[in-house]
Amino acid sequence: MPQTIPFTKGHGTGNDFVVIPDPDGALDLSDDQVAVLCDRRFGIGADGVLRVVRSSAIPEGAGADAEWFMDYRNADGSAAEMCGNGIRVFARYLVDAGWAFIDDEPLAIATRAGVKHVTRSDRGFEVDLGTWRVESGDVLVRAKGAGAPRPGMGIDVGNPHVVVALPDTDELDALDLAAVPQLHPEPAKGANVEFVVPSDPLVHAGTGSIRMRVFERGVGETLSCGTGVAAAALAVREWAGPAAPDAWTVDVPGGTLGVRMHDGHVLLSGPATLVYAGEVTLA
Known part of the structure; x- marks a missing residue:
């Protein structure tokens, strides 16, 4: 039976994403479903999908010292370790949804490349990408x-x-x-x-x-x-x-x-914009 889910479209300097809230890890998106969502003619259109899931609800997030895990998928459905523009959009989504706050302390976000910390900056948000x-x-x-x-x-x-x-x-x-x-x-x-x-x-x-x-x-x-x-x-x-x-x-x-x-760390700063929200029925 087709499943309808909410989504938000966001971008960081034109690098755009479909943000899908799934706090409890109930969704199991296939590579093909991700590819259709990202298709610019037959889907929403994006460079990738950001699934917003609690670290405790996804195997890659087990033991991470962060409540939220950024499950980033490329436009072809493949999983990726990190995304510097995506993590700023991810942070913006969490803050706007009231699921997290960035005040005096950085916001910790778990990724396949480890836990990253996001703060506010004059450009919008800054993420500490760690060592290189x-x-x-x-x-x-x-x-x-x-x-x-x-x-x-x-x-x-x-x-x-x-x-x-x-x-x-x-x-x-x-x-x-x-x-x-x-x-x-x-x-x-x-x-x-x-x-x-x-x-x-x-x-x-x-x-x-x-x-x-x-x-x-x-x-x-x-x-x-x-x-x-x-x-x-x-x-x-x-x-x-x-x-x-x-x-x-x-x-x-x-x-x-x-x-x-x-x-010894490299930090990236830039804007993060949420464009619109809606619902989509998964293929």
């Missing part, structure tokens, strides 16, 4: 419209990324990210791929600035990718050397996000 890891060895990236293959830096911020530097905005704009970038060697779990161009000058008033486009695994090109923005800033900081700043702004097609590095 620079992978050894370059990954060769071939992208349609980019000419010759280029080396990319592997960066793990709770989920895997490969960041590629391009020489100018003309080449960035010429990329055809309707085609899947080819990675050699292919990371075991795949990766999001970020293409970046440094601003000129790279640093102004102590803050670095770059422009970025992204191809997300399991989704395709998106207007923004929060963890990808963090990975891109970290990669350019690594390339720039020890004098590079710890504060960055990153322009993506959907807007601008802030990144800062503090005490």
Whole structure:
């Protein structure tokens, strides 16, 4: 028998999500159901689904020091470790629903990449993504419209990324990210791929600035990718050397996000918007 459920549509700098409240973990969404919900012609349309579930009601959340678990699914239905834009939208939903508060203390949210903490910021919300890891060895990236293959830096911020530097905005704009970038060697779990161009000058008033486009695994090109923005800033900081700043702004097609590095952690800040709510009957 068809099941009708409530949902809310939200986005962070154009990276959009179907938010589904399921506090007690009663829903068992199949990959196909998630894909239909995210379909922009036959469903609601989104880059992914955020299921709002208590940590105690989902196996991945067992023992987490957080009441709520962000069950993030890509547009193709596959589960993902983390989503930097999604977790801000998730926090905004919890606060607006009265299910959680962000006052003097950060809001803890469990994810497949561990517990993350969200606070308010001048840009909207800021999430501490935790530590990061620079992978050894370059990954060769071939992208349609980019000419010759280029080396990319592997960066793990709770989920895997490969960041590629391009020489100018003309080449960035010429990329055809309707085609899947080819990675050699292919990371075991795949990766999001970020293409970046440094601003000129790279640093102004102590803050670095770059422009970025992204191809997300399991989704395709998106207007923004929060963890990808963090990975891109970290990669350019690594390339720039020890004098590079710890504060960055990153322009993506959907807007601008802030990144800062503090005490070995990388933090991402930006807006989170809830657009509309409704009900949908699951396929």
